[in-house]
Amino acid sequence: MRSILEIALISTILLLMIYVCYKQKIEPGTHQKHIPANLMIIYSGTIVAIIIATFITTQLEEIEINGDIGQVGDFVGGLLNPIFSFMALIVLLRTTKIQIQEIQKSSEALLQQKEVTEREKFENTFFKLIDRFEDFCTQYTRAVINDDGTTRAVFIRGQIKEISQLIQPQEPTKEQVKKIKKEIDKLFHKSLDNNISFMRRGFLALYFIDDSKLKPNEKEFYARYFFDSFAKNERYIFIMFAYAIGTRSKALTRKYGIGENIKPALYISEHIEKYFTTKKILPPKK
16 A cells, blocks of 8 residues: 555655646747746645655554654655755746747837837938938929020920930841930930939939838838829839939839830830839849
């Protein structure tokens, strides 16, 4: 009978230990609930009660309290010390788990704060670039140059459109492109300083978006915001000058779809219309 009770005691304690270890298992990336303190007290009390019951059942009749009090202490202490040590270990593991989770939460909060700060810095610079671009457009492309109220943007658009009259439909596409770029380049140099300032301010904003660490859909959003800052005819002038003056400038205007809403009739040739109305995703930078 005594052996059966001892085996039952050891088995019960082991099962409780296994259950506690299972509940305290820490899995990366998860936030499991802790064992409540009152449940820990119940575990400890249950184990102590089992030990006392076993002691009373198996040892009390064989021990004379007056002469064998040391044996009682050895028996109880020998059983309780490992159990309480194990409980202390469980408490330590629980405390460590709480600390790890708090560190993870702090790291996540710091990362979110860093992202917010970087986004604020980006937007501050971005909106300053937009303001500079619009200020220059007010002085240059939006300025009235004739008594009839014609703005410079309308005048430049008309000059670009006239280039289409120099293009022969039967000419090879390559020859048409060369002629168009040559004529646009001539027009660009008629007011070189102002046109350079217009394009540089515009592409500073576009390069800033493209070179940022934003996600593709976020870049698309800010690019659309930038395009909305163009007044009538300015977008058309911008993409036609970009087509003639630089490879990356031309590619970025296509990538972000700046020419999608321009009327097909305004394009000098069908080739240019297809180029700007079909997006091309640029390869990632190395």
